[in-house]
Amino acid sequence: MKTALITGITGQDGSYLAEFLLDKGYKVYGLRRRTATENDSNIKHIKHEIEFISGDLSDLSSLIEAVKIAQPDEVYNLAAQSFVADSWMQPIFTGQVTALGVTNMLEAVRQVKLDSRFYQASSSEMFGKVVETPQNETTPFYPRSPYGVAKVYGHWITVNYRESFDMYACSGILFNHESPRRGFEFVTRKITDGVAKIKLGLQNELRLGNLEAKRDWGFAGDYVKAMWLMLQQEVPDDYVIATGETHTVKDFIEIAFQYVGLDWRNHVVQDPKFIRPAEVDLLLGDSSKAKDKLGWQPTVSFEQLVQMMVEHDLQRLGNGL
Ligand code: NAP
Ligand code: G4F
Numbered sequence: 001m002k003t004a005l006i007t008g009i010t011g012q013d014g015s016y017l018a019e020f021l022l023d024k025g026y027k028v029y030g031l032r033r034r035t036a037t038e039n040d041s042n043i044k045h046i047k048h049e050i051e052f053i054s055g056d057l058s059d060l061s062s063l064i065e066a067v068k069i070a071q072p073d074e075v076y077n078l079a080a081q082s083f084v085a086d087s088w089m090q091p092i093f094t095g096q097v098t099a100l101g102v103t104n105m106l107e108a109v110r111q112v113k114l115d116s117r118f119y120q121a122s123s124s125e126m127f128g129k130v131v132e133t134p135q136n137e138t139t140p141f142y143p144r145s146p147y148g149v150a151k152v153y154g155h156w157i158t159v160n161y162r163e164s165f166d167m168y169a170c171s172g173i174l175f176n177h178e179s180p181r182r183g184f185e186f187v188t189r190k191i192t193d194g195v196a197k198i199k200l201g202l203q204n205e206l207r208l209g210n211l212e213a214k215r216d217w218g219f220a221g222d223y224v225k226a227m228w229l230m231l232q233q234e235v236p237d238d239y240v241i242a243t244g245e246t247h248t249v250k251d252f253i254e255i256a257f258q259y260v261g262l263d264w265r266n267h268v269v270q271d272p273k274f275i276r277p278a279e280v281d282l283l284l285g286d287s288s289k290a291k292d293k294l295g296w297q298p299t300v301s302f303e304q305l306v307q308m309m310v311e312h313d314l315q316r317l318g319n320g321l
Helices: 012-023 044-049 060-070 091-112 146-165 187-199 220-230 249-259 288-294 302-318
Strands: 003-007 027-032 050-054 074-077 117-123 169-174 206-208 239-241 268-270
Touching: 003 012, 003 060, 012 027, 012 044, 012 220, 027 060, 044 050, 050 060, 060 091, 074 091, 091 117, 091 146, 117 146, 117 220, 146 169, 169 220, 187 206, 187 249, 187 302, 220 239, 220 288, 239 288, 249 302
Parallel strands: 003 027, 003 074, 027 050, 074 117, 117 169, 169 239, 206 268
Antiparallel strands: none
16 A cells, blocks of 8 residues: 655645545545644545644644654645735745745655655746746746745755755646635636626626636646656656646636626626736646656546536535535
């Protein structure tokens, strides 16, 4: 039986990855920070199968202890302050967790169990003000937010530990991926939750920022499989994971409203409060390396993703949850 340690287990990706690894027969340990109230909605259904370890990415001693307890074959470092918009409000905290937290996790592995395979959750946000389209593993980074800058640090420190200490360490440069478990502040979930509330008569308007931004949106369930595949190869490497399609926020809105038979123009209001100090205008990934070397490709289309999320929110709110 293989053993995995997942940081960020309560998040969207952590929950899908935990499910995926449990299905494969892994013993799963989840690093979890203390919270005053329960935040286990994504993992409620599997929490009896997971061994939780208390820890925080900014606290090296807790990470060393976690690696000592879990003795993992594989470490998936998914924890981060992951909300781009908040990274301007909390730039130092974002750096401490999303950047230096990666070094803490790598250090814990290096000191306690050097032969653990390590996955770092890198991001297409590193491409920022893109210098070429589509973006692939050789596209230079030009981050546009404190979050993006922190992820660039996390990416390079992972490469550096691989090259310095011969660690099996990989970065997955994942483009936006969504699901019914997405946090409510991200634009896709904000839209599907808003559409469901409008359809059910619980609210009338949806206030959003830049509707012209383009993203390469895929389904989170597909993307966690790519993380696992990266750690099963002979040689550690970095991979772009994307669908190869890009859509505007407006496209997402249109499909979501169409699904419930409403015209978005009657409900969407643009609010300057949600415009960012610097924007990433366009992301479009080229994941041909992952297709060739990992045999990975997405299975859920853009339309299916939008509909899956709206349907989930309609059911959830319809059941009063
Ligand atoms: P998410 O839903 O926001 O989950 C983040 C997780 O990190 C949560 O479990 C959170 O715990 C935990 N966390 C935050 N700060 C922590 C700290 N100081 N110590 C320990 N745990 C901490 O994010 P996600 O969408 O699943 O994304 C997973 C990872 O992939 C993140 O690193 C993200 O930056 C990266 N990524 C995501 C995407 C995407 O489109 N989803 C794309 C590229 C890269 P709490 O529940 O306690 O807050
Ligand atoms: O959903 P978002 O907040 O995601 P963003 O900024 O692309 O970041 C996500 O994807 C990254 C990968 O590229 C991850 F690394 C990161 O952790 C996160 O998961 O915003 C998407 C777009 C932006 O252009 C934003 O300006 O939607 C635009 N937008 C328009 N109105 C809005 C809103 N975003 C949010 N969150 N809220 C709005 O009202």
